[in-house]
Amino acid sequence: MSARPSFLRVNEKPLKERRDIMTNKSNETAIQHIPLAKLTPWDGNVRRTGASEGIDELAASIKAHGLLQSLVVRKGKRGKYEVVAGRRRYLALKALLKSGAIGKDYPVACRLADEELDATELSLAENIVRLAMHPADQFEAFRDLMDGGSAIADIAARFGVSEKLVAQRLRLGRVSPVILDAYRKGEINLELVQAFAISDDHAAQERIWSELPDWERYPRTVKRLLTEDEIPSSDKRVRLVGLDTYIELGGPVRRDLFEAEDSGYVLDPELLDRLVLDKLRIAASAVTEEGWRWVEIVSELDYGRLATFERRYAEPAELSDEDQAELDALTAEYDGIVDTDDEDQIERLDAIDSRIDDLTAKALRWTDDVLELAGAIVSVGHGGDIRIERGLVRPEDAPAEDAGSSDVDHDADEPAVKLSARLVEDLSARKSAAISAELAKRPDVALVVVVHALALGSFYTYARGHSCLELSASVPAIGQSLYDADGCIDLNELETVRESWLAKLPQNPGGLWGWCLEQSHEVLLQILAVIAARSIDAVQSKGMAEGASELLHASAVAEALGIEMAGHFTPTADNFFGRISGKAIGAAIAEAKAVTLAPGWSKMKKAELAALAEREIAGSGWLPKPIRLSNSDDLDHGDESPNLKAAC
Structure with missing residues (x-):
């Protein structure tokens, strides 16, 4: 057997002899109180990492509770004593000395180490032979x-x-x-x-x-x-x-x-609702003073509700020279600091933004005819601000107009595999929102999509159903089909883009033509991309065939955009697995993991199985069929599992 390395040969005396020496001497050696000024750290202390960490906390404890454990020292040079064990307690005492809490002559409880014992072993023993409190x-x-x-x-x-x-x-x-x-x-x-x-x-x-x-x-x-x-x-x-x-x-x-x-x-939703209502009432009171036919308070305003109103718009008004100068100065200041990460500048940005909104509102004038006809809705915005929609005309107040229908009747056979109609609609709405969000970033593709849709209506008969684009006065209310519209990142992103362009466009549609004539080709393409994106409708509503031409075209548009739906949607217990049958959950796991289900899984409760599916499928890229765009979204497991079809 080879000799032990030198760093392990701490003390070559027999264990029993060392134990006897330590036991006898520790009994014989009484605690001595040595002035702090006579103590000095020993250079050979084995604790080299983290020795100075937590010293302030230890000092506070010593100040409050006293020195609960004595130091172990040995005689040094010129009347000093070297601290062999208890270096952190020594450093804490020095910290108290520096703060003035104790003096140089503070008596420190010490035990004098036996000269026959190796100091390194003592230092090592103190740091190893102890168990930290749980x-x-x-x-x-x-x-x-x-x-x-x-x-x-x-x-x-x-x-x-x-x-x-x-x-x-x-x-x-x-x-x-x-x-x-x-x-x-x-x-x-x-x-x-x-x-x-x-x-x-x-x-x-x-x-x-x-x-x-x-x-x-x-x-x-x-x-x-x-x-x-x-x-x-x-x-x-x-x-x-x-x-x-x-x-x-x-x-x-x-x-x-x-x-x-x-x-x-x-914890008190009733109080919160009352406070919200108070905020909305204050805002509504100010809006009422503007002279509208009606003002309504709605805590939650969705796209579907807004779609029931016709719109009237304010006319542009001239700002005073003073207001215009202030607006120009604020706009220039905003542009100069908009990319900052400085907290103070961010607060300044908020203040500038609020003031710009106030000045911009002055540049609009509502005519008496509009005020007599239309109203306004005051609600809570997505960002926790006050949202005011003005110029809304109720159906009963609007002049009667003929309404047409352009619904396309698809008499394709019902698909052999069906999730619930509501779930299919929700998933396909997410797909539609994803396509829209990506299309808004790609004017080149948007141009092709729009020209294609317009050409279908201009050169072909009854061919409108071959495009997923709805180029009409209304925009598909995708949010109504979503299980959690507020949580749909793609839909919120598209709304942010829309709001940014609304701030740049003339509020009155009558001024839009002249404005467009003044814009560059690049700006028009950017706007066209947003228009096309907001018109996308890839929702598979109840009764629509799985292979409907609109849905096939939606997948073709997505392929042109290079979309991967796995980056836009992750199936979880909340948004998918908890909304399908237990058999369908098991089949989804089997398909995603390419494994045969263990027999015990079938005995799990649905909630347990849904949570298991979320965990097992996470990161696999597996998607429910209604949200898949094309074969590129399918895993390399062949066609969809027959068990999944039957179980859904």
């Missing part, structure tokens, strides 16, 4: 201090940590003992304990713990189940009112101490 025990200890009457600020000061850290430890200490026990046993990690800490209800925590299978115990899932009846601070209504305002008026909030400081969950 975090769960820390949580409960902080909780017991609080229950014993200690304030958060006092605890923080005594241990040299932030009040937020103490609050976090207290919150974790109040998690159900069942959850903490699982954490102690290593069955779950700290992030999951933090998720359970969002609620103080032990019964709810334990119910979710027992109902959720191991593979579904994710922090996001736990938080969602514990707060399903609460309103997150990201909700547009909360953003309109302001979370601070809601709290100042007595609104209870459940804080998530492990997220951003301004996050939380609103």
